[in-house]
Amino acid sequence: MYPRSFDYVAPNTLAEAFNALGDNCKVMAGGMSLIPLMKMRLFTPGVVVDIGNLPDMDQITDEGDHIKVGALVRHGTTASDGLIAANAQALATAAALTGDVQVRNRGTTCGALAHADIAADQPAGALAADAVMVVESAGGSREVAASDFFVDSLTSACGPQEILTHIKIPKAGEDEGSAYDKLGRRGGHSDYAVAGAAAWVKKSNGSIEAARVALTGVGTKPQLAESVAEALVGTDGSDAAIEAAAQHAVDGVVVLEDLYGSEEYKTHLAKVYVGRAIKQAIANV
């Protein structure tokens, strides 16, 4: 399988990278999604800008009120990093369940987010963590909330001449917990999500003070299930309360049928995994 001809640029500085970015460009970090799509000729960029040489982007750092995850942090690092585990368990689990070990060694968390596959794991984790996407270009830097970042299938708010240089994950308090769970296309946790859910909860005096729940694999994009969170907040987080809230899993979601599930099945799975994720998130507090 051969991609169409393309130019390849591997800048050494962010400025050089911005300079190289034009209209028919694709930014490549790990290349785990981009290269197969190019070989299938579904993506035919004129220029590939490989950001693999950019300095200092492969770090996860504690920035006081948030955790910074650079553009070149691999899935495997996100999955095993102590800071991520302590502050965004849902994202850590989602990273651990992404691809296989080779993909996790090469692919990047920011790359998976910018790629915005409708069945990818980490977008749900980022949504639940309320991560902030920092998108930079020659014109400057802007911050996009995770809830505004995923636009459509394979479309994120990161423009063709922009680079998702890092994400910012808010620090979690003592009374917060999050989790991610999914059914993979190969069954169990294996492969892309047929349906997956990430949940974050904040408890206060035995009740749920705040919550965020995100879905992947089910709709036209990874997205927040806001009605679930609304239904959950103020409850005691009991199994009954969780189940009642989970019934809202696909409120406002256009559920897509595919080879792995009918609309009915995916709707059902969304509720099941929303319920499981919330339960685990509460357990993780």
Added chain:
Amino acid sequence: MATSSALGGSVRRREDPALIQGKGLYTDDYIPHGTAYVAFARSPYASATINSIDTSAAESADGVVAVFTADDVSHLGDLIAQVVVARGRPLMAGTKVKHVGEAVAMVVAESARQARDAVDLIDIDYDPHKAVIDMREAVKDEVLVHDDLESNTVVAWEAGPFGDEEAIAATKQTIADAKDRDDTVTVSIEAVNQRLIPVAIEPRSVVAEWDDGYQRFRVHTSSQVPHALMGAIKTTFGLNANQVHVTAPEVGGGFGVKLNVYNDEILTCFAAQKLDRPIKWTESRREAPGSSIQGRGWVGTATVVGTNDGEILGYELDVLSDMGAYEQNFTAAIPFLGLFVGSGQYKFPTHWKATCVFTNTMTTDAYRGAGRPEAAYYLERVIDAYAREIGVDPVEVRKKNFIDKFDEAVVSPIGFAIDTGDYSTNIDKLVEVSDYEALKAERDKAREEGRYVGIGVSAYCEVCGFAPTALSELGFSWATYGLPAGFYGTGLVRVNPDTSVTVITGTGPSGQGHQTSWAQLVSDRLGIPIEKIRVIHGDTEESPMGIGTFGSRSLAVDGAATFDAAERVARKAKNIAAHLLEASAEDIELDADGGHVVGSPDSTVPWDDIAAAAYLPHRLGESEIEGGLESHVVFDPPNATWPFGSHLAMVEVDAETGNVEILRYITVDDCGNVVNPMIVAGQVHGGITQGIGQAMFEEAVYDSDGNMLTGSLLDYPIPTAGDLPNFELSSTVTPTNINSLGAKGIGEAGTIGSAQTIVNAVVDALAPLGVKHVDMPLRPKRVWAAIQEARG
């Protein structure tokens, strides 16, 4: 014999150090000087008339050497195939395309990428027609795949007992009478044995060179049957067999997909001759669903009638089998291979009906098991349903209906002679090693806890190492390729003057480890250690006329021939040693050092002296021993071999999601005597994996227009190690009496035994809910839907 290479020892595979270090040479690694590369333009329609093909832009593109279409190759005729009943494949589509992916034009360019780029510049004007994709629709003949044929039905046959119309009628009557009885139970299952895409880790590849001076083709190809390709090339191009030299170097998996001669191989040869330069084509994963055969694709109804206590009085199978759009090597013969084991290892009357139909899809043909996994699936699914219906343990039902132990051939109810069998002992061992009663208790306890745990058991009898050569009357030979050679085995063993040994076999591995087990066979006879034995395979010029690697045939047929050849060389070596020692040949034994007089360790003649005498025959004096130290044996077995076994799976279903987890997978296979247990275990592992792949993951899906929806590995999930349980393997040993090794085949057994084992287990898990059947693959969505349906 106390050497590391003793027969029955787990000798480590000698081929692996090269393979795992990336030093193995596969077809795509051959790049003769001046090679040009091929890419094909393929049809995007399942059925269409080709109005025009404009190749001008492609011809003037960078690097393009030539573009060919059907008009350029029409003088070569259609692709030659062994069994064509109704319609073979054209080399390229001329006026009509019949399936998505069919080759329409061929670009030759200086690089593979330039060839691929130029494909996009070919302008083909199609006039699409209504296609027929589902075989249940195709059989109605409302839309014809080939409008010059009267029907989509290629062939329909009834059998059991085989061939005899009177006996068939009597069997049908016996079964009908049993159904009419008040004291019997009749159970039917309608089931799909879905179409699969075989996935070898090495895609197909071919490199063709034309020697215009000597008028010879030199071809490297990733094939299980290089001799068949040699025959197809010589016949297509009007040459002699000795003008075509085909080699299958390392082959990275075959599974039946490479048991075919392909149009791309012939077209690559055409381009090499026409352009007088080396030409290479390597398949891409993306085009494989249109360029390589697929497997399975049956839908049918299986019915069992029996008593309330488990005696089965009759079995019927009525199936449709999807041929795809054209027949290739064995396409229409695959259901017939299933018929061989249509009644399994059971003694009840059996009646089969199979209808083979064309559809506007890629051709189907042999895929690991080829007809036999399908046959075992229907039989073992419906026996399981019957056992459940009457409330008798599925192991007991099977044992009650097995043919009793036999060591001389018996004729099965479907009419084929089985070599040897001991089925009850085999399943008893499964009961023992699995601690079946404890597993059942564990399952029942889990059920009480509200969990859905199930146990599935199945038995299988398969047939492999197809023989004798008289089967050529049924189409099993390479006669159509201009090589009237039947499915015999061939082995040549040569002790060289320096006492190294060269072994040449007519078969060739695609991962099976011949380099190791063939050396073990020869070492066992000669005593020469395997390190000094080299095995040459897959080469039409080096080897005597060979047949190839398929149908688990290599060891039982070609291996046995090699073993016999080694025995003859050993006898000659003993004669030479006896002559040199002035002893009697009967008193000589061989080992790594040479020949000894039994009981007189000092009376030794080293191998160096034996070999020197053979190649300096004056030293043999008046002995009448001829010079040389080699033997070539052609072995025509009197029968195929019939391995068997029993499998057990324990699964847990998450009833909320339909997810299936395999908790245990336990097998007791019987392939007779074993040359290398580690290699046999590897074969069983791979076989089970592909069976589980069918049971749980894989399905080739076309939409109603004939577009392939599962054309990449993204959408066609094959099992990985992480998706599988630990396999727990045991065996019984019932040697065959049809070859000197006592060995039966094992390549396909795991696949033949496993898919229905998993489905039986899942149905058992869901039995408390009333689920009676779930079609494969058991993706969670399907299991969940079955649960919903059962719950109403």
